[in-house]
Amino acid sequence: xxxxxxxxxxxxxxxxxxxxxxxxxxxxxxxxxxxxxxxxxxxxxxxxxxxxxxxxxxxxxxxxxxxxxxxxxxxxxxxxxxxxxxxxxxxxxxxxxxxxxxxxxxxxxxxxxxxxxx
Amino acid sequence: xxxxxxxxxxxxxxxxxxxxxxxxxxxxxxxxxxxxxxxxxxxxxxxxxxxxxxxxxxxxxxxxxxxxxxxxxxxxxxxxxxxxxxxxxxxxxxxxxxxxxxxxxxxxxxxxxxxxxxxxxxxxxxxxxxxxxxxxxxxxxxxxxxxxxxxxxxxxxxxxxxxxxxxxxxxxxxxxxxxxxxxxxxxxxxxxxxxxxxxxxxxxxxxxxxxxxxxxxxxxxxxxxxxxxxxxxxxxxxxxxxxxxxxxxxxxxxxxxxxxxxxxxxxxxxxxxxxxxxxxxxxxxxxxxxxxxxxxxxxxxxxxxxxxxxxxxxxxxxxxxxxxxxxxxxxxxxxxxxxxxxxxxxxxxxxxxxxxxxxxxxxxxxxxxxxxxxxxxxxxxxxxxxxxxxxxxxxxxxxxxxxxxxxxxxxxxxxxxxxxxxxxxxxxxxxxxxxxxxxxxxxxxxxxxxxxxxxxxxxxxxxxxxxxxxxx
Numbered sequence: 001x002x003x004x005x006x007x008x009x010x011x012x013x014x015x016x017x018x019x020x021x022x023x024x025x026x027x028x029x030x031x032x033x034x035x036x037x038x039x040x041x042x043x044x045x046x047x048x049x050x051x052x053x054x055x056x057x058x059x060x061x062x063x064x065x066x067x068x069x070x071x072x073x074x075x076x077x078x079x080x081x082x083x084x085x086x087x088x089x090x091x092x093x094x095x096x097x098x099x100x101x102x103x104x105x106x107x108x109x110x111x112x113x114x115x116x117x118x
Numbered sequence: 119x120x121x122x123x124x125x126x127x128x129x130x131x132x133x134x135x136x137x138x139x140x141x142x143x144x145x146x147x148x149x150x151x152x153x154x155x156x157x158x159x160x161x162x163x164x165x166x167x168x169x170x171x172x173x174x175x176x177x178x179x180x181x182x183x184x185x186x187x188x189x190x191x192x193x194x195x196x197x198x199x200x201x202x203x204x205x206x207x208x209x210x211x212x213x214x215x216x217x218x219x220x221x222x223x224x225x226x227x228x229x230x231x232x233x234x235x236x237x238x239x240x241x242x243x244x245x246x247x248x249x250x251x252x253x254x255x256x257x258x259x260x261x262x263x264x265x266x267x268x269x270x271x272x273x274x275x276x277x278x279x280x281x282x283x284x285x286x287x288x289x290x291x292x293x294x295x296x297x298x299x300x301x302x303x304x305x306x307x308x309x310x311x312x313x314x315x316x317x318x319x320x321x322x323x324x325x326x327x328x329x330x331x332x333x334x335x336x337x338x339x340x341x342x343x344x345x346x347x348x349x350x351x352x353x354x355x356x357x358x359x360x361x362x363x364x365x366x367x368x369x370x371x372x373x374x375x376x377x378x379x380x381x382x383x384x385x386x387x388x389x390x391x392x393x394x395x396x397x398x399x400x401x402x403x404x405x406x407x408x409x410x411x412x413x414x415x416x417x418x419x420x421x422x423x424x425x426x427x428x429x430x431x432x433x434x435x436x437x438x439x440x441x442x443x444x445x446x447x448x449x450x451x452x453x454x455x456x457x458x459x460x461x462x463x464x465x466x467x468x469x470x471x472x473x474x475x476x477x478x479x480x481x482x483x484x485x486x487x488x489x490x491x492x493x494x495x496x497x498x499x500x501x502x503x504x505x506x507x508x509x510x511x512x513x514x515x516x517x518x519x520x521x522x523x524x525x526x527x528x529x530x531x532x533x534x535x536x537x538x539x540x541x542x543x544x545x546x547x548x549x550x551x552x553x554x555x556x557x558x559x560x561x562x563x564x565x566x567x568x569x570x571x572x573x574x575x576x577x578x579x580x581x582x583x584x585x586x587x588x589x590x
Contacts, residue, residue, distance in 0.1 A: 009169045010176065014128070019160070022179055025428070026156060029186035033149055036190035042232035043199065057281070072284035110248045113281045 060097075060115045061090045071114055073107050091117050129420035132180045136424060139184020140431045147189040156182035188431035196236045196272050200261040205230040206274060207285065208242060209254045211388055212326050213318075220245045224326075227274060230256050237432050241271065245278040252295040254285040269489075297386050298322060304522055308532025313539045320344055321515055323387040331543065337550030339497030343508050346384075347392035347442055348449075351400055353512045355380055361520075373404050391426060391433050392442040398422035399446070415450045419443065437489050441482050448481035449474055455580055468502060475501040484569040487561040494556045500549045507542045514538055 010018065058067050060082070068079035078100075085091075085100050096117075097108045143152060156179055163175035207230045214221040221244040228235040240261070242249065249255060258281070259274045276282070287295070302324075305317045315327040323346045325332060335341050343349065355376050362372035377400070384397045399415075399422045406413030423443060426433055433439045452474050460466040475498040487493050514535040521527035549555060561569070 009173065010128070015172075015176075018132075018176060019163075022156075022160075022183055025183050025187065026153075029183065029189070030153070032187075032190040036193055036234070039232045039234040040193060043229050043234050072282065106248070106250075109246070110282060110284065113246070113279050114283070 057113075058115050059118055061086065061117060063115075072110050074111075078102055093117060127414075127416055127420070129417045129424065131177070131420070133420035133423040133427075135177045135180025136184035136187075136427055137434060139181035139186075140188045140427060140434045141184075142181070143185025143188040144192045144432070144435070146185075147192045149186065149189050152182045152185040152189070156186065184427070184431070187428065188434075191237055191430065191432050194234065194237055196238075196240075196261060197263050199229060199236070200263055200272075203258050203260045205256060206259050206261075207233075207254065207256050208240075208249075208259075208274065210242065210249050210251055211239065213251045213324050214244065214247075214249060215326055216247075221247050221249065223249065223251070225274065227261075236261075236272070237430075238272070240274045242274045242276060244276045246276055246280055246282055248282055249276070252291065252298065254287060254291070256283040256285055257281075294386060297382075301386070301519070304518065304528070308518060308528055309536050309539070312543065313536045316539050316543060317515065317535070320511065321346075321350075321387075323390055323393070334543075334547040334550050337555060338500055338504070338546040339494035339556065340500065340504050340546045340549075342441070342445070343504060345392050345438065345442070346387045346390065346396075348396045348399075348446060349505075349508065350512060351380060351384075351393070351396040353509055354383065354516065355400055355404075357513060357516050370408055373408050377401060377404055391436055391439045394426055394429070395422050395439070395442050395446070398425050415453070416447075419446050419450060437485070440485055444481045444485065445478045448478040451481075451577065452477045455577060471501055471505055472498060480573070484561050484566040487559050488563065488566050491558055491560040492556045493559045496549070496552070496555050500546075500555075503545055503549075504542065507538060507545065511535065511538045511542060 058071065060068075065076075065079050065083065068074050068082055069076060074082070081100050081102060091097065094108055094112050094117075097103050097111060098105070103111075139152075159175045159179040159182060163172055163179070166172055166175065206227050208225040208227045210223050210225050212224040214223040221242075223242050223244065224239045225242045226235070227240045242259075257276050259276045262273045262275065264271045264273060301322060302314075302318055305314045305321075309317060312331070315329070315331070318324040319328045319332075320343075325344060328335075328344070332341070332344075335344055358376040358379055359372050362375055363369070367375065380397060380400065384393045387393055389397075399418045402418035402421050403413045403415070406418075426439065456473055456477070458466055458469050458473060460469045479494065479497055483493060514531055518528055518531040518535055521531050
């Protein structure tokens, strides 16, 4: 019984380091607990009180420069290209999108649910 | 036996306490109780002069900290958010696989309205077929829970025509996507289709590309080689280190450079738990070499475990985490209990593989039987062939990457790699088909506990009969 006592013996320095680390983990655990419980409360309230905030659908034929940039995969350069294309004529179907330089099948598919052509 | 030596295993001791606390805390998330117990242990430790009780209070404190750390994660139950369609932020972390009318991929998910991360990964069934690897999106989707073989799996269903918003990526994410794409393209250019799938799986952790081939590796008990873990990291680290030394880079600089490159590699592979464990262990060990201190394999394992659990305490219940730590524990214990006394290099090499494989198999047997309902009987002997072949594959892969700017050299390295991959796959498939490779056997939870209790008892008895001589 006595033989395995030293297994738990720590030097003063070791103990100080241990308690410091333990203190940091303890504070971290308390912070995490309050963060997560607050988020859980917000999540449960969001289910019952807030309508699902779906991203808006944009009419590509009259969207502004800023509106266009809110679309997935569209930066300022691409938005300018779309505006340039629109000056020559309107977009009437999803295939028209592919006529803009830099928009391929994948990007067109990504944009399709977010835009209308009316 | 000098029991005082055990104080050297402090990180292991704390890791075990933390694990115990994590396991208990997830079942009994009594925050106030654990916080009070921790503070009680702190006060008791301060007022106690008896060294034995000091140790007990420190162990108790480690248990309480483990419990406290897991509680916030344990409070988030994904099932609470599976009632209706909600807005999720997801990051696709596996290559989307085409199915009949949708794409399937793994993702990290969080609720968009309150930024609450869901524990673990979800499988995304993408009917829009637009979600891409390593991209982040905000999508309305429905979460559902499925149970299989006693384990829970969560699926996120994205309807056709759902408005998918791509979230902007930072420099770091962009770099990872670009580098993964570069390596996948390199493998595609220099290897055949099966070779490309194998390498994407082994080197980048994209196991979803293996398809039916994965079952052949599982049947041969070689699935552990496909995980990016100790073997990959150790071989890559050694190769990088010696390559740098070959070019007269100083010792410490080579160590630091190899370390940095391996962390990049880990990030590139998506940092699954076994990779993180291996990288943390490697970092602790190489820090020891860096400051020219004695390093201890077990302590580095304990420290790596503590770090992993601090990142996500729920990893304790992850099969990969459990198998990875038990395997390394077996390797560490092997050196202590059954030191290889052979002198002749070839015999020593074979004996090493056999000894390590036997002990690793013995350590992970009950868990594999519990989770997968199988016991692999001949893996020990299969490893004699498969491990050297796998080492070759990794070395040729590093050569292929090194020579990638030179098309001709890359093509030559690619051809040699292709042959090694073919040899490995064919061997694994052949061995997996041999009768008696595995038997179907399922362990109950109590049997797993009993097995490990017996194993610890046996290890203690063995040490008392055949004590190892202290080397220092």
